[in-house]
Amino acid sequence: MVTTPAQTTETTHGATADGGRDRAKRADAVRNVEAILAAATRVLATDPDASINEIAKAAGVGRVTLYGHFDSRATLVREVVDRAIAQTDEALATVDLDGDPREALGRLLEATWHLTHRFGALVVAGSQVLPPEEMSRAHEGPAQRVRGLLERGRAAGELRDDMPVDWQVSVLQAILHGASAAVHRGEITADEAPALVRATTLGALSA
């Protein structure tokens, strides 16, 4: 699902606020917004300090065009982080978390791995421009899903319950990010990563 930014302020070269226009946004404008968001996601995932100029170039648009769609770098980063979290939540929503907790955890990890690898350092970029509560709130949906499954596994005696569940969520995230970093360093391949993440995480969390 593609979300486009709500432009609530007038842009500098006369483009009106959404509320004031007689018709929907032009097709090339819609395409450019999507190109900017995709480029920002890609670039910020590996370099959270990337400039507006670098993002605009990666998107194939001018800086003024980017500013025509996003009020500031912070606005763009917020939009990109929100989209990533929404896509994560949406992808996790399709994962079957019923049945055996350990098998469900394996399925969850498979889905989550791809998202973590794709979004990488985006969280760092977000942390630099967004307040901590906003970042925390953004993460709550996906984290709650994971926590719910871990609670079920602990209650069933399949996952260890001698450590805080929030710590277990952190471990899961740490292993996922570590796998992404290892792929970037060339130590493992992206194909090998899911199985390694699954085996390692299940080993760490199993009763």
Next chain:
Amino acid sequence: MVTTPAQTTETTHGATADGGRDRAKRADAVRNVEAILAAATRVLATDPDASINEIAKAAGVGRVTLYGHFDSRATLVREVVDRAIAQTDEALATVDLDGDPREALGRLLEATWHLTHRFGALVVAGSQVLPPEEMSRAHEGPAQRVRGLLERGRAAGELRDDMPVDWQVSVLQAILHGASAAVHRGEITADEAPALVRATTLGALSA
């Protein structure tokens, strides 16, 4: 062991290169160099983008004084990272890695945990200004120690050997950094961290 920077270029206010002076560095200069290195370590461990100004203030010296001892921000960061790695290697050298591999791993993790928590994002700061090979080389000593122990545990059948040993080294590092981040977020305390790290890592790596 304190290492001081080798000043191979003349500084702006006439201080000569080490080779050219008739006597050792003054005591207050030695003290300032140590203050700068300690401040840089502390500041960069939590904010890898910290400016020269922030580091100088934290060290209680002027910016020009800092530039008197270090040619550039990159030079300072390199020195700080090298010191951290040397201190890590030195601390690990005192850990008894003989006997039962799992127990030895527990002792290694206890020592490593403190270092990881202390140095935190220093690695990020280093990665931003140093070439990848240099960062890799810097890590080789400590990583080799860990790898050696893991190989021994694998050969003894105590640690799982169905995954690459370099991946296991990455997992160990990921869990350590994850624990440090969890302490910073207030999810666990620094006192709880060692036991959690030990239990989780042994779970993840045990046969």
Next chain:
DNA sequence: GATAAACTGTACACACTTGTTCGAGTTAGA
């Protein structure tokens, strides 16, 4: 006590980034 080493605040130059303005050209959609 003398003197060189060391420190410091101020100022400057340069580079980069963010955000804005302008005027001209292009494009999409009615």
Next chain:
DNA sequence: TCTAACTCGAACAAGTGTGTACAGTTTATC
């Protein structure tokens, strides 16, 4: 076809950070 939406390069302003120069002050060591 017409026109408003949209794009864009150039230029500008402001801010930040890095690194250098200067001149005066302070400190340590012989």
